[in-house]
Amino acid sequence: MAEPNAISAVSFLKNQFPMNSILRNVYFDYFPHLLKFKFEAGTSRGVLKQKTTYILKASVFSNPATVGFGEAAPLPLLSLDDIPDFGMKMAGFCKSLSGADIPMDAAGFSNWINTNISEHFPSIRFAFETALLDLFHGGKQQVFDTDFFKVGKTIPINGLIWMGDKGFMKDQIEKKLDEGYDCIKIKIGAIDFEQECELLYDIRSRFSKDKITLRVDANGAFSPDQALAKLQILSKFDLHSIEQPIRQGQMGQMAELCKVSPLAIALDEELIGVYGESERRGLLESIMPHYIVLKPTLVGGIQATREWIDLANELGIGWWMTSALESNIGLNAIAQITSTFENILPQGLGTGQLYENNFDSPLVIEKGKIRYDKNLGWGISQ
Structure with missing residues (x-):
């Protein structure tokens, strides 16, 4: 039943990034956004009426007008990082990782993410990956070249x-x-x-x-x-x-x-x-x-x-x-x-x-x- 996929995760990323690319002196910030459902969204785990999501912003010091956006959206009662102090965790990652030089070749980018953001914060990992890829492509909400x-x-x-x-x-x-x-x-x-x-x-x-x-x-x-x-x-x-x-x-x-x-x-x-x-x-x-x-x-x-x-x-x-x-x-x-x-x-x-x-x-x-x-x-x- 497998769908066609000739490109592995590693080789795909190699095709996306030029060799030896680096985003220098990257700064991060975020803001929360309360999403309001148009109706009560029911699941077997309960009903959702609204949920808070966190929008990550990435930019380089030399060009603050170009911003890459990512989103950390822990799902209530399901995400590993659905925790009461999630906003504080986001703030902590933004502060500790700001000023970094981030390699944007396949191996370097993956290693930077894995080293700096614990797998126990999956939505935050996703936000940082997305914001950096968007920034790398010029801050136009482009994550991949497809x-x-x-x-x-x-x-x-x-x-x-x-x-x-x-x-x-x-x-x-x-x-x-x-x-x-x-x-x-x-x-x-x-x-x-x-x-x-x-x-x-x-x-x-x-x-x-x-x-x-x-x-x-x-x-x-x-x-x-x-x-x-x-x-x-x-x-x-x-x-x-x-x-x-x-x-x-x-x-x-x-x-x-x-x-x-x-x-x-x-x-x-x-x-x-x-x-x-x-x-x-x-x-x-x-x-x-x-x-x-x-x-x-x-x-x-x-x-x-x-x-x-x-x-x-x-x-x-x-x-x-x-x-x-x-x-x-x-x-x-x-x-x-x-x-x-x-x-x-x-x-x-x-x-x-x-x-x-x-x-x-x-x-x-x-x-x-x-x-x-x-x-x-x-x-x-x-």
């Missing part, structure tokens, strides 16, 4: 359906179908299972799997002893896959589910806090999921994400990328990471529409695809 940024090449995405009562979820589904999505992802596990199945039946009674791809995301809502029976029921709706049917950390039960499930299983939360090639390989070889779902904010940034993909490709495991409810700054970075691969699966990159007060951006979603429109500008204040 056709997504340069010429607006589109990336297919899924339409995300949030939990709520049956009527609310049905209204979301109809809206996504009207907007031209051919892949719908439904969060399940919060309302009555029979009602969720009725929603799936309603879609399947109108659209075959060749017309509409259906994914579901349980966010670990099923108990291990009930999971297989529910997967057997869900498989009747010709679903593409289910994300994280049981909670992470139950490796034996998850491995057994992947062996016997009639429905393809994707690991999501299971990847959080798994460090290094040995641990990652051990997890994937033990469970052998059909897919993995990658959120750079949660798994440790760009380098860690590409290392997961290298392993997945080697083991014949499919993958797709998903945002972790970042603002458009982080979403843009994730889309650009995704665009460095030839992955034809729909990605989870439609979350920029969730907020009342997102940053204006050139990201445009049309008929189930996201693109970067250079005719539109960024609206990043402060």
